[in-house]
Amino acid sequence: MASARQMGSGAAVKTTAWLTACYLMLPLLVIAPISLTPERYLSLPTGQLSSVHYESLITDHRWLSSIGDSLYVAVWATCLAVVTGVSFTLGAWRLSVPIARHLRVLMLAPMIVPPIVHAVAFYRAGAATGLIDTFTGLILVHAMKGLPFVVLSITATLATLPTNLDQAARSLGATPLQSLRWAILPQMMPGILSGAAFAFITSWDEIVVALFITSRHVFTLPRRIWDGLSDNIDPAIAALGTIFVLITIVVAIAREFRRPSKPSTP
Amino acid sequence: MTALTAGTHHRFESKPLLGGNRLYWVLLLVPAALMAALYMVPVANVLALSFTTPTLGLSNYVEMASNPAVLRVVITTLRICFVTTAVSLAIGYVVAYALVTSSNRQRRVLLIAIVASFWVSALIRAFAWVAILQPHGLLNDGLMAIGLIHRPLELVRNEIGVIIGMVHYMLPYAILPLFASMQGIDVKLMPAARTLGASRLFAFWHVFFPLSVPGLFGAGLLVLIFSLGFYVTPTILGGGKTMMIAEFISVQISETLRWGLAAALSSTLLAAVLVLTVILMRFVDVGRSIKH
Numbered sequence: 001m002a003s004a005r006q007m008g009s010g011a012a013v014k015t016t017a018w019l020t021a022c023y024l025m026l027p028l029l030v031i032a033p034i035s036l037t038p039e040r041y042l043s044l045p046t047g048q049l050s051s052v053h054y055e056s057l058i059t060d061h062r063w064l065s066s067i068g069d070s071l072y073v074a075v076w077a078t079c080l081a082v083v084t085g086v087s088f089t090l091g092a093w094r095l096s097v098p099i100a101r102h103l104r105v106l107m108l109a110p111m112i113v114p115p116i117v118h119a120v121a122f123y124r125a126g127a128a129t130g131l132i133d134t135f136t137g138l139i140l141v142h143a144m145k146g147l148p149f150v151v152l153s154i155t156a157t158l159a160t161l162p163t164n165l166d167q168a169a170r171s172l173g174a175t176p177l178q179s180l181r182w183a184i185l186p187q188m189m190p191g192i193l194s195g196a197a198f199a200f201i202t203s204w205d206e207i208v209v210a211l212f213i214t215s216r217h218v219f220t221l222p223r224r225i226w227d228g229l230s231d232n233i234d235p236a237i238a239a240l241g242t243i244f245v246l247i248t249i250v251v252a253i254a255r256e257f258r259r260p261s262k263p264s265t266p
Numbered sequence: 267m268t269a270l271t272a273g274t275h276h277r278f279e280s281k282p283l284l285g286g287n288r289l290y291w292v293l294l295l296v297p298a299a300l301m302a303a304l305y306m307v308p309v310a311n312v313l314a315l316s317f318t319t320p321t322l323g324l325s326n327y328v329e330m331a332s333n334p335a336v337l338r339v340v341i342t343t344l345r346i347c348f349v350t351t352a353v354s355l356a357i358g359y360v361v362a363y364a365l366v367t368s369s370n371r372q373r374r375v376l377l378i379a380i381v382a383s384f385w386v387s388a389l390i391r392a393f394a395w396v397a398i399l400q401p402h403g404l405l406n407d408g409l410m411a412i413g414l415i416h417r418p419l420e421l422v423r424n425e426i427g428v429i430i431g432m433v434h435y436m437l438p439y440a441i442l443p444l445f446a447s448m449q450g451i452d453v454k455l456m457p458a459a460r461t462l463g464a465s466r467l468f469a470f471w472h473v474f475f476p477l478s479v480p481g482l483f484g485a486g487l488l489v490l491i492f493s494l495g496f497y498v499t500p501t502i503l504g505g506g507k508t509m510m511i512a513e514f515i516s517v518q519i520s521e522t523l524r525w526g527l528a529a530a531l532s533s534t535l536l537a538a539v540l541v542l543t544v545i546l547m548r549f550v551d552v553g554r555s556i557k558h
Contacts, residue, residue, distance in 0.1 A: 010466075017364035020357055021376055024383035024437060027394030030404060034397055042397050044404065084297040091294025095287065103298045110305060112543050114495020116512035117532045120519060121308035124315070144305045147297075176289055205387040208497050211516075225389050229502060233396065241390040245382075252382040256374050 146199025447481025
């Protein structure tokens with residue numbers, strides 16, 4: 001502890017850090033009071049608070065149907081990304097051949113390619129294949145966008161697993177599939193779960209591709225919010241945002257406290 | 267060399283596992299083929315389009331280089347990206363330094379704020395910034411109520427608004443990799459330098475800072491890569507007045523229907539991002555640093 005203090009940061013560093021934390025939290029926190037305004041436009045409540053915008057989320061069929069669309073797309077895209085990602089990482093781990101490393105770069109591409117570039121690409125491809133404004137089209141694209149996160153999470157989990165685990169299981173009499181099911185897959189579970197969470201959120205928040213390849217039949221939540229932003233800004237977005245922010249903060253706190261804290265001095 | 271070949275040979279020859287391995291080859295190659303077909307082919311098609319639409323040749327790239335509107339958008343994009351990267355790095359460095367040097371409890375609270383903002387969607391955050399920054403938004407109304415200003419400040423639909431929103435989005439991408447790289451620096455070096463008579467500033471500048479430079483480059487490249495092609499935040503906070511390249515591409519497609527030019531711009535943007543990524547991969551493990 002003493003050496004940490006000696007290395008320590010001055011008051012200026014501390015102040016900057018806390019001011020930055022306030023700046024980061026500011027937009028997350030202001031939407032809560034906005035969501036409670038009784039007015040139909042963006043404003044802080046002056047007199048009484050109102051839950052009218054929360055009610056409109058449940059009663060307005062447009063919000064409900066968009067929540068349904070988003071859930072449907074995100075669940076299927078996550079399943080597809082997880083199955084594909086598990087398959088790829090298993091193969092790469094077990095074979096550990098140089099080509100697997102090169103293919104891994106290919107699998108990570110959707111994370112680096114700017115969304116506008118692949119949105120343009122999918123718009124063309126969708127028009128050519130008739131997948132514009134279909135659930136299938138959006139699910140396939142979202143699955144590809146979520147796949148890099150699944151691959152990364154599972155690769156990290158498998159990195160600590162000895163490659164001869166399979167041989168060990170097989171020498172004890174397991175068939176290849178039994179070894180996969182009972183020896184290897186359970187070890188991959190933490191990576192699969194965190195990858196799935198990332199893939200789900202990637203799809204749930206995705207807007208740029210949705211703007212290009214969906215129009216009326218498929219109308220996800222981000223798409224609805226985007227439309228709500230471009231004309232008269234609807235305070236119902238603040239209500240929705242407040243719910244998201246609350247969930248996020250709870251998860252962030254839970255995560256931070258589950259992680260063992262690292263001592264300041266090694 | 268001989269040993270290597272012999273080794274490989276041996277592995278393939280004495281293979282009671284061949285059947286099992288074939289399964290793993292299928293497991294590896296089917297997803298890769300899927301990614302190639304569903305992702306790479308459409309993206310490559312955009313590249314091809316830039317050379318074939320409306321006519322075969324380099325006409326789109328010639329137009330891109332000579333069109334003053336494109337030039338304006340490119341300059342705006344570069345200016346905003348460099349300012350965003352510089353500001354994010356400067357603030358991010360200080361915050362990361364505070365993270366490695368503060369107590370466990372303080373670090374936890376700071377990390378919760380950083381990670382929570384990181385996870386909230388760009389759309390919701392842009393919405394909140396509009397509510398804060400617009401002419402009769404929370405900030406302007408607040409400042410006018412306490413009499414600091416008499417006319418609303420123009421904070422959205424211009425570069426200021428875009429930069430405020432973009433720095434907010436990019437800060438976690440700067441802080442988290444910087445924090446990770448600073449954690450790898452031996453903290454005992456600083457007190458060691460101080461016992462040898464170095465002042466705090468001298469110890470920081472000559473001992474700690476040089477060790478953190480690779481992390482700084484990595485974080486800077488990461489922020490630059492994500493900034494260059496950023497669409498959501500600049501479009502909402504720029505309000506059609508300040509236009510960056512991603513929004514310009516979308517306008518070419520949805521309004522002026524100039525596919526060739528849009529494809530050429532997309533290909534150029536992609537090439538720039540790929541070059542930066544190759545450089546980035548020398549500094550950090552890309553995937554690890556953005557996943558936290």
